[in-house]
Amino acid sequence: MVPLQLGIPGGPEIVVILLILVVLALPVLLVVLLLSRAGGDSDRRAELERRVGRLEARVDRLEDEDGSDHTGDDPGEN
Numbered sequence: 524m525v526p527l528q529l530g531i532p533g534g535p536e537i538v539v540i541l542l543i544l545v546v547l548a549l550p551v552l553l554v555v556l557l558l559s560r561a562g563g564d565s566d567r568r569a570e571l572e573r574r575v576g577r578l579e580a581r582v583d584r585l586e587d588e589d590g591s592d593h594t595g596d597d598p599g600e601n
Contacts, residue, residue: 531537
């Protein structure tokens with residue numbers, strides 16, 4: 524039987540650490556891939572983009588009616 528030996532000091536420890544990282548990262552990667560392929564997020568994202576667009580239009584309209592020129596970047600400015 525041939526013992527597991529690598530030519531660098533600390534080689535077996537590095538192999539064990541890499542195996543642990545693979546075991547921990549593989550489930551996370553699989554979950555991310557499965558969720559990205561689900562496709563339900565694209566509909567939700569489109570709906571949120573429409574809502575943001577409508578809210579931005581309302582804010583612009585209210586600022587025009589109010590006559591204020593501030594952009595809201597600095598709450599201390601008026």
